[in-house]
Amino acid sequence: MMITYAILANPGHNRVYFKSAKTLAVAEFDCLQLDDLAVWEVLEGPIENTGKLGIEKIGRTLDSMNIAGLSYFTFNMQKPLTAADLQAVSRLSFVYAIFELRFAADDSFVFSPALIPVERQVGYFFDEDISTILKYNGKTNELFTRMLLNLGVSLADNAVQNVLDPLCGKGTTLFEGLMCGYNVHGIDIDQKAVDEGYNFLKKYLENGKYKHSSHKERQGLPDYTAVRQTITLQKPEILETLETLETLETLETGESSENAPSPKTASITAELISGDTKDADQFYRKNYFDVIIADLPYGVQHKGKNSENNKNDKKDKKGKKIAQNKNWQSRNALPIVAGALPSWHKVLKSGGVIVLAWNLFLITREELENELTKNGFTLVMPSGDTSFVHRVDQAINRDVIIGKKQ
Numbered sequence: 001m002m003i004t005y006a007i008l009a010n011p012g013h014n015r016v017y018f019k020s021a022k023t024l025a026v027a028e029f030d031c032l033q034l035d036d037l038a039v040w041e042v043l044e045g046p047i048e049n050t051g052k053l054g055i056e057k058i059g060r061t062l063d064s065m066n067i068a069g070l071s072y073f074t075f076n077m078q079k080p081l082t083a084a085d086l087q088a089v090s091r092l093s094f095v096y097a098i099f100e101l102r103f104a105a106d107d108s109f110v111f112s113p114a115l116i117p118v119e120r121q122v123g124y125f126f127d128e129d130i131s132t133i134l135k136y137n138g139k140t141n142e143l144f145t146r147m148l149l150n151l152g153v154s155l156a157d158n159a160v161q162n163v164l165d166p167l168c169g170k171g172t173t174l175f176e177g178l179m180c181g182y183n184v185h186g187i188d189i190d191q192k193a194v195d196e197g198y199n200f201l202k203k204y205l206e207n208g209k210y211k212h213s214s215h216k217e218r219q220g221l222p223d224y225t226a227v228r229q230t231i232t233l234q235k236p237e238i239l240e241t242l243e244t245l246e247t248l249e250t251l252e253t254g255e256s257s258e259n260a261p262s263p264k265t266a267s268i269t270a271e272l273i274s275g276d277t278k279d280a281d282q283f284y285r286k287n288y289f290d291v292i293i294a295d296l297p298y299g300v301q302h303k304g305k306n307s308e309n310n311k312n313d314k315k316d317k318k319g320k321k322i323a324q325n326k327n328w329q330s331r332n333a334l335p336i337v338a339g340a341l342p343s344w345h346k347v348l349k350s351g352g353v354i355v356l357a358w359n360l361f362l363i364t365r366e367e368l369e370n371e372l373t374k375n376g377f378t379l380v381m382p383s384g385d386t387s388f389v390h391r392v393d394q395a396i397n398r399d400v401i402i403g404k405k406q
């Protein structure tokens, strides 16, 4: 039995990526590890009259189909989506609605294919507004951040529990991770950004009456003092329950889904550190993170000149510089990444995945590929891959690279 699903893309997705929306959707979908996905080569035209429906093969497993004037992404499964796979599909950054397609064998449907709605099961612990409310210059788009996180989660060997954004800004990755119920940790050199992200989260939790406690601590390093702000919160009730779906599935089939969602824990941690990302291994123990997600500095928002010793830098009691100043941000992100990768590699688990987005006008893909491999990561995509390249604006041509720690 072959089942065809159709996805209607979020109209906002087109606005984020313009002409590249389709390419990025294909690239994100192709990284999903769905259990019973039917690959095109295996199928011999699952659907007749393809010409009439305007089916276009646009990826290894994703097609595009025109139904009543609207374009849908479609894919074929050898079995119905399991609960875990439905969650993974529902969480794809471009998904607005999911349908199962039914093709009329006779004239029983007025329209063929008929679209049977499949309820999205994102299994989020927080409303999506946790990630959208904060708006600021230099914010990484939430849908794009969601895609980066999805790529890491899909490709990591282990069920994800701990997420690090080592260049977290005000914390978009952390908020997207919290929605999924992960422990989220961020490091940024810009103390003001870190404070704003932290204060926003605290307020959000207070307003939503989420039970939580918070803790602030300074950590002295040889050349500066980092500030660590941690929130521990009781894991909220899931907004709509994958557990319920799983129970139903278990009742119906007598077996539970192989791809179980991440283990339940009673509490979640959200932490923001103002410090230098090269010191990630001073803040966290080895092999702690399942995924590392970062959007590298774009070199376009730079204010002031680079300075190691700016007279405006705050000092602690012993005269050590406190990490706080955007002036530390280099125009070129390559030295930042090169200096931090050894430390990022240490704190990532084996089988863990690093996903980096960056501006191709600043760093070539080859340069980043070299840095990743030099530091012990295996490249997930073939060298020189262009699946994720997309234009953001005049000054930014963005790409994504994925590495794995073996």
Ligand SMILES: C[S@@+](CC[C@H](N)C(=O)[O-])C[C@H]1O[C@@H](n2cnc3c(N)ncnc32)[C@H](O)[C@@H]1O
Binding pocket: 138, 139, 140, 141, 166, 167, 168, 169, 170, 171, 172, 173, 187, 188, 189, 190, 193, 275, 276, 277, 278, 295, 296, 297, 298, 326, 328, 329, 330, 336
């Ligand atoms: C593109 S922004 C990330 C934005 C973030 N994803 C968000 O949505 O808020 C890159 C970040 O890298 C930070 N950064 C630059 N150099 C750093 C360093 N050496 N250590 C830590 N953070 C650094 C910048 O302060 C900036 O916030």
